[in-house]
Amino acid sequence: MSTDFKSIPLIDIGPLLAKCDDPDMGEDPGVAEVVRQLDRACREAGFFYVKGHGIPESLIKKVRTSTREFFKLPYEEKSKIKMTPVAGYRGYQRVGENITKGVPDMHEAIDCYREVRQGMYGDLGKVMEGCNQWPVNPPDLKPIMEEYVSLCTELSRKIMRGIALALGGSPNEFEGQRAGDPFWVLRIIGYPGASKANGLGTPENDIGCGAHTDYGLLTLVNQDDDITALQVKNLSGEWISAVPIPGTFVCNIGDMLKVWSNGLYDSTLHRVINSCPRYRVCVAYFYEPNFDVPVEPLDVCVRRTGGTRKFGRACYGEHLVSKVQTNFVE
Ligand SMILES: N=C(N)NCCCC[C@H](N)C(=O)O
Ligand SMILES: O=C(O)CCC(=O)C(=O)O
Ligand SMILES: [Fe+2]
Numbered sequence: 001m002s003t004d005f006k007s008i009p010l011i012d013i014g015p016l017l018a019k020c021d022d023p024d025m026g027e028d029p030g031v032a033e034v035v036r037q038l039d040r041a042c043r044e045a046g047f048f049y050v051k052g053h054g055i056p057e058s059l060i061k062k063v064r065t066s067t068r069e070f071f072k073l074p075y076e077e078k079s080k081i082k083m084t085p086v087a088g089y090r091g092y093q094r095v096g097e098n099i100t101k102g103v104p105d106m107h108e109a110i111d112c113y114r115e116v117r118q119g120m121y122g123d124l125g126k127v128m129e130g131c132n133q134w135p136v137n138p139p140d141l142k143p144i145m146e147e148y149v150s151l152c153t154e155l156s157r158k159i160m161r162g163i164a165l166a167l168g169g170s171p172n173e174f175e176g177q178r179a180g181d182p183f184w185v186l187r188i189i190g191y192p193g194a195s196k197a198n199g200l201g202t203p204e205n206d207i208g209c210g211a212h213t214d215y216g217l218l219t220l221v222n223q224d225d226d227i228t229a230l231q232v233k234n235l236s237g238e239w240i241s242a243v244p245i246p247g248t249f250v251c252n253i254g255d256m257l258k259v260w261s262n263g264l265y266d267s268t269l270h271r272v273i274n275s276c277p278r279y280r281v282c283v284a285y286f287y288e289p290n291f292d293v294p295v296e297p298l299d300v301c302v303r304r305t306g307g308t309r310k311f312g313r314a315c316y317g318e319h320l321v322s323k324v325q326t327n328f329v330e
Pocket of ligand 1: 098099100101185187209212213214215216286323327
């Protein structure tokens with residue numbers, strides 16, 4: 001359960017990355033300090049900023065620039081890669097098409113998923129079968145995003161090694177069968193400026209994305225530097241803003257980590273309200289478990305939470321499919 005946190009902690013993960021693939025990384029004092037901070041952040045907020053992550057700032061900026069360029073195109077152009085169930089729910093969705101708890105969200109997006117070949121996960125994976133739909137314009141969007149996904153995947157694997165230690169496990173707790181063949185999701189998102197979204201000049205009412213939790217393990221949010229819009233709910237119900245900190249990612253934990261950790265860590269509710277008149281872009285990368293692995297509380301976490309299993313067995317693929325099938329207007 002999250003606490004009454006008033007701000008979101010910032011963690012320099014440099015020391016963790018430096019030693020991340022050493023078998024005895026846990027004994028390194030620099031790693032131990034990062035692990036302590038990760039543990040505290042995951043227990044208290046389920047959200048943290050990371051710096052020292054090693055992904056070049058130039059690429060992070062290009063990701064947002066090409067995103068902005070795409071959303072500036074006319075609808076006819078954007079709709080050439082329209083999201084459809086047949087494409088495995090990959091592609092472009094216009095403002096209002098994504099719904100959260102029954103309410104249309106004031107954002108447009110391109111959804112991308114790790115590609116799923118026919119029959120790869122049997123019936124479980126059918127809904128997600130398909131290839132990503134990339135726009136022709138801007139031409140560099142596809143290569144930029146592909147490079148970005150591969151760097152985010154590697155970074156997330158390393159952060160998860162730190163989180164595994166934080167939970168009292170071995171560093172490779174989330175490798176192999178659990179998340180050694182990770183599924184991933186990329187959401188390329190644009191939030192219209194406040195007055196444009198509702199035309200009434202009542203910015204408080206523009207819900208860019210309604211309150212939700214993320215579905216998998218770990219999310220890396222790459223947001224515009226100059227607009228505050230992401231809000232995280234604390235225990236007493238206050239919304240704490242994740243004010244952009246240049247050079248950092250906002251990270252948060254997802255539903256599957258809540259199950260694996262037996263609730264030691266929670267997937268915290270968050271939402272997006274762009275009350276700024278300017279258009280906001282955000283690219284969210286989601287690092288997820290193996291698509292078809294059974295997810296149940298780790299023994300070490302059950303012991304640390306009083307010996308009772310709080311959750312039954314879950315499956316990421318099933319969870320994703322149930323979300324995707326209810327996320328869109330018909
Ligand atoms: N893949 C992830 N985590 N996407 C998060 C999207 C959240 C909004 C969605 N309509 C919902 O209600 O879940
Ligand atoms: O726009 C943001 O800052 C976060 C978006 C988000 O929470 C999501 O796509 O899951
Ligand atoms: Fe989210």
